[in-house]
Structure formats: C-alpha cells, structure tokens
Amino acid sequence: MKISFNINGQPQSVEIEDPNTPLLWVVRDMLDLKGTKFGCGKAACGACTLHVEGEAVRSCSYAVKFAEGKNVVTIEGLGDRENPHPVQQAWIEHVVPQCGYCQPGFIMATAALLAKNPNPTDEDIDNNIVNVCRCATYTRMRKAIHRAADLTPSSKVLNE
C-alpha cells in the first residue's frame, strides 16, 4: 500500500507491503536516511528517535502507517553544517559525542524537549531525556542541553 508523509520538509510517498513496518526501517532502508539509528527495536534505548509532528517518537516501534499525512523530521532535517540547529550547535561547543551512535537520538529528543520546555531544569532533563548512551556522555549532554536552551531564540523571548 501507498503511504504519504512529509519528510524533512519534502513530500514523500512509499509503496509498502506491510503497513506495520516500523518507520525506522522505512527511513533508513527505503529513504536512505541513515542518521536515525537502530539500537534495540523495542522502544528501550532511544537511538531511533525522530520527530513526528514535532513530538519525539521512537521510530523502531512506530508503524509507518501512523505517519500518513504527517510531518516527519530526522537528524538530517534538523540542521546541517551551514545551519546547525541550536542543539547541534551546543553539542559541537561541548564536544559531546564519543562513539556517536546514540547522539542523533539524544539530539532529536533534546530538540523536542526544548520546543516544549525552552528552559528545562536538571530535573526536567533527567525526567525527559531517558535515552541510553553507553559511552556515558551524560555530563556533557546536560551542559549542552542548558547551552542549547540559551541558544534557542524562543527561550530568550520567553525570558524577557
């Protein structure tokens, strides 16, 4: 069956045999966007986090049929080298990644958090950023999240 959605701002249709196929595999293997990672396939690690309608979604456990007509954003659409998203900018400033495998998932989860909560407290971060990083880059991530909040224009508006 045919499923249509927007990906990183572009309309996209895919022909899929099983509409319950996880969005992760459609994004990675059909659309060739490899930034969204497979870690567990059971919504337990967050490596596959992307945005659907601005919400952080664990795409390994999200059937592609639910994406019909929606806006999907992956790490590739969040920002690029010329125009990094504030979260990516903060990640660069704090040199967060080690192996890097978990990082797109964390960056997407953080971007979604900041969109809702532009100035998260440490407790907000603890409660909302629950992905797994085996290299354990958590202390730098926490600093980078606060820095991203400072860099996000909306947070400044709200602060004033």
Added chain:
Amino acid sequence: MSRDNTCLVSTILHLNNSTSAAFQLHNKHSASTIQKMNKNKKTSRRKFLVRGGLGTLGVLAIGTYVFRNPLRRKTLSIAETLIPPYNGSGTKANLWFEITKDNQVMLHSSKVEMGQGTFTGLAQMVADELDVAIEQIQVIGAASATGIVDGLSTGGSLSIASLWVPLREMAATMREMVKGEAAKKMGVAKSDLTTKDGVVSGGGKTMTYAEVAADVTEWDVPGTPDLRPVSSYKFVGKPIPRVDLAAKVFGDPIFGMDAEMPDMLHACVIRPEHIGATFKSADTSKAEGMNGVVKVIETEDWVGVVAKTFSQALAAKRAIKVTWDIPRKWTESDIREMLQVGKGDRMITQKVGDELDPEDADVVSIAFSSPIGAHAQMEPNGAVAHVEDGKATIILSTQVVGITQKQVAKALGIDTDDVNIIPTYLGGGFGRRLNTSHAVMAAKMSKEVGKPVKYFFTRKEEFQNDTFRPPTHHIMRGKLNANGFLDSVEHHYASGDVAINSVLMPGFAHTVLGTDFGAMRGANIMYEKIPNHRSVQWHTTLPFATSWWRSLGLLANTFAIESFIDEMAIKAGKSPVDFRLAMLGTEGNQARIRKVIEVAAEKSGYTDKVKGDKAMGFAASIDTGSPCAQVVEVSIVDNKIKVHKVTCAFDCGIAVNPDQVRAQCEGSIMMGISGVLHEKMTLKDGQLYPTIYGPYEMALMRDAPGEIDIHLIQGAEVPLPVGEPPLGPIGAAIGNAVRRLTGKRVGDLPMRVG
C-alpha cells in the same frame, strides 16, 4: 574540501549509484597494489615503498615503516608500564598516507575509532611533524587490502601510546621526502626550504604538497629524522575538537550498521538461546515461501534467512522452528558454585614477604563479588559481506581487522589477501568487538546467495551472545601492625576467562602462562611499603563466553582491594588518605600514585566525616602505568545511591588531547557508576537474562553526577593509556562513601542498600 574527516568513509559506506564508482575504484586499486606489494617482501628500514600515479585520485602514498630498534626508542622508565610495540605488519608494504589533489592528507589509521578519540590524537601527532594544519588531515580506518591494519586489536587503551613514536617518525619522514622532492622541482636547496600548512616555501617560491607530489614515481627516502620536542608542537597537547565531531552531530552514515552495497540483501539468524545448546533440526518450510525470502541457510550451529528487506527477514526468522539439544539448564547457583576462591586453577600473581595465617585472630577477612556484565554497546554487531569469485569484501565495526580477515579467509577457504575488511566507525567497542565472528556468518550467507548480505544482531541476540565481563569472587585478608598500618594484605580472586580463550589468545595459553592476565588487571597490591602482600588468582572457564570488558579485571579487583584498604583505615582510626600515603614509596610509579592521591584529596576537600546527608568516598588505582585517584560525594535517598560529584586526579603522562582525555575520564567514571550501581546479568531457565535495555539496568542521565572535576597530571614523558584506567577507583570510592553513611561495608556488586 570541508574539514570533515569522514567523507571518504561515507563514500565507501554509502553505495548508491552516484558513488559506487568510487567504491569500485577503491577496490581495484587495492587488489592491484596488493599483488605488487607482496612481491616486495623485503624492505629495509630506509626503504619506504612509494606509490604514485594512482590516476584520478592524484595520490602519493608512502608505505612500509619498519621499526627502529625498540630499545632505541625513548621508552618509559616506569617499571610497571608495559606498552607493547605497535602490532601492525612491519614487513608488508602498505598505505599510511595519501596526499590528495586538493592538498589534503589522508591518514589510513591502523587503529579504529570507537569513541576513544584516537583518530583525533593521531591527526594531531601527524599534523605537528608533517607540517599540515589539522583541518587538512582526514583520518580513515585502514582497510586490510590497502592499509596497515593492526595484527592484534584496537584495545587495551594502547592506540595513542603505541603509535606515539612510529607515527610521528613516519610523518616526519614524509615531510623530509616532500621537501627533498620540492628542492628538485623548485631548484632551491633543501636546507633553504620550510614547510607549513601543507606548503613548501623557499627562495621566494611556494609549492603545495600536492603539487610537489604530483607525478612523482620515484622518491628519495631519507633516514628517519629526529622528532621535534613536544614543547614545540602546535596541536599535540591542545584540546582540539574531535575530527569526527560534525559527522557525529549531523548524523552522517559512518557506522557499520549504515553500510550498504549495491543489490544488497538482508539476513537474520537464529541461534541457540540456552547456554551450551546445539542445533538439532529446523522446520523452515513456512519461512521459505514467505514474501521476500531469498534463501534459508542451515549450518551446523545456526540457521540464517536471507530476504529482500530486514523486516521480511525478521518475519521469516519468526516462522522458523528450530529444535535444540539442551544438555543442561545452567543456573545462577551452578555458576556461583564454580566461581569461587579456592576453585579452578591457582596462580600466585604477586608475592612479597610472608603469607598470612588465616587462623590468626587478628586477621580481618572480607568477601567481595561482582556479577556478569554485558557490553551493551549501542550499535549492534553486524557486517555487510560480499563474496564473489573467491574474493570477499566485508564492511563492519570491528576492533580486530586483521584477525577478522584471517577468520573469514579460513572459513571460506580462500587466501587472506583475497579478503578485504573495511572497518567503519564503531558504535562503541568496550571489548565487545574483539570477537566479530559474525563477519564469517555474513560472508557464508553472501556466498550462498551470490549477493551482498547485511546481517546484524537483534538486541536479544546481542545480550545472549555477548562475550561477557566474567563474574568475580574475592577474599581480602589483612592485618594491622602495632602502629595501625598494614603489616599484611592479601587479595585472593576468582574470575572467569578474560584474556584466555579470547580471539587474541587461545585456551592453551593458559597452560603456558598459568594466569589470565586480563583477569589480573588491577589485582595486585600497589602499596609497596606493606611488608607482606600477595595476590592469588583462581581461574575458571565458565559455560558461556566471557572476555574483555573495558578495563578487564580492573573494576572488580580495585573495588575489592580499595574497599578493604578503606575498612582497614577505619579499623586503624586513620584518615584513608594518610593511611594510603604511608604505605607508598617515593620513587617512580609510587611517587606518581602518591601525587594523584594528594591532588584528589586536596581538590575535593576530602573529609571522612559525614556532612548532612552526604559522605565522601576515596579510592585509587594504577592500571597500565596510569594512576588515578577519585573522590565521590554520595547520598542515599529512598535506598538509592546517588553520586553528586566526582573529583578525579589522573596521570596518563602526556595528554595528546586534554579534552579527549577528560572525555575518557568522564566516560569511564559514568560507565563505572553504571556497572557498580545497576548492571547485572543473571541465568534464568538456562538462558542469560535480561535481553533488553531497561531490564538490563544501566546508568541514565539521572545518574550522572552534577559535576565531574578532572585534574590531569602529566607525570611521564610519553602518552600512557587513557581509556580504561579511570574505571579503577570509582566502585570502591562509592562503596567507601556508603560505608561512612550507613556503617555497612558493601561487598557485592551491584550495590544495594537498605
């Protein structure tokens, strides 16, 4: 070209129509050069093999580096430090550097990048001797067909330490080669030429390295130049941002999991879930007719199913019914029974002075234990393999490029040189990728279907087929003298395999060496002034695979020893800092251990008094020549241990990249916190459990200390291992803080209070 060091890897990995040409080119040049090189078995120290004119790439490549006599190298005057020589092939000509047309230098690294920052450190070392800007260097993992791959592994925290001299010497030699050639081309005396940012200048003229290198087929190779003083370096010693930073922040396809080949199929594999189970029979009839399924492959110990997409392969896997022979359902108590001090092979690994009499009423004895630990690296193991016409190309995340190459060649019955292993960035290593036997599985399946096959583990396979950190059991014994210092201390420890039976060392090594040196990491007593001290290993091979886990025995051994030292300080009524300092000598490594202890105590404002709801814990260790002391601030809320702050003093000699040394300290500390507070695999119904994150509890953001305060002490004139030594003290430091808060000594990991 951007300063993105990963673009070539991306090109290799990302095979769609537009880039497959690059891939084929890469392959072709590998094959032809290999043949050429193999004829040239003999190379003297002076003779670099030089390749020129690789056409479209505009490449200068310099080849073999044959080592100086290791004795001639300025090595460490530090007795305990054993940096093995760099293990790459020293006789086979291969590629280290290429200069591209746009004046970039490509470094083909014999070591892989798994997060430890090695690529960045190597780039810094090269930049300073080759006189190029860091932005001009691209680092890629050497493929076995074209580069020098490490014959053993990337591991043991040795990449920077072991390449410190050879890589800089090669870079310096290449600089002199370029200068020599430039002198000819520019008509200026070599001695009048200077080099900077990849440009040769002199006599009012300039030439880029690329211009110098263009069309050169015969190079004059000078003797190895002297290295410059470290103090003169522009990049080494500076916190340069990681060379792979952008790729990792923008989601580039740089991992093994991201690799593709044209026309690639996907595979899933069914393997035994019970420990020791063997394959009996399989009913594959249902799967064979399923959508997208190309072939079901039965082997002696697993069943593979190859399909067009991963989802189809997974669905077919679920439709296959395999019957296993399960000779025995191993239980948790079976393992505990096997793994005990007093059982297995005994080996004294340290012996100074006299043995304690356990019957002596003054002897204090405390038992400790650690559980089975999983690697749980985020990128599952896997490989993309293409086997055709007796040649194999395999792209994967691995710590053992050379060993994987040999294993695949053997399994397929082809020449080693006909197997090209292309390593990618690793989504975590931690020792798990020292065993990449799945490369063989992917290769076999590819051979069966005649097309490229991608096979990676599900998370359940990953947890059940891990090469686990072995459980351990320890008995510490000690006795104070009349002045309240330790007269004797003994560490008796039982461990499963760490180094023994790993791919790096066969089982028979045990009979030769008598001891598992991996299990021994951190097991010896470091306090030389204790008149009587010893360490005794009891080694047992368990019924499931156990092997290297970041820092090997260090985490558990230091937990036992440093918890015990703390308990004895309490018994003696002494500050644990003074207690430790009094037992250390003043020379060499003893002085370096002393220094980290003093710095950690001072910077943390250490006190053994409980303050409010918080207490501090102190511990120290030395591993592979790098001493580390840590102080933690801990509270207990709702029976949960919370680490608020960690102060860490660490001496790894020269910090090639201080920011990345800090990152490794932070990562080690957090991984240690995860290990000692949360992680534990158990046996249930003959299977290893749990098989998913969550139930396998690990540290998350909420467990991260508010602050990790790191103090680097550069107490040696060479870079020493970084990635593992800071994992030593953390467990005992937390246990020692908990002891102060609760009055109880924690003996078993993961720690439980209340």
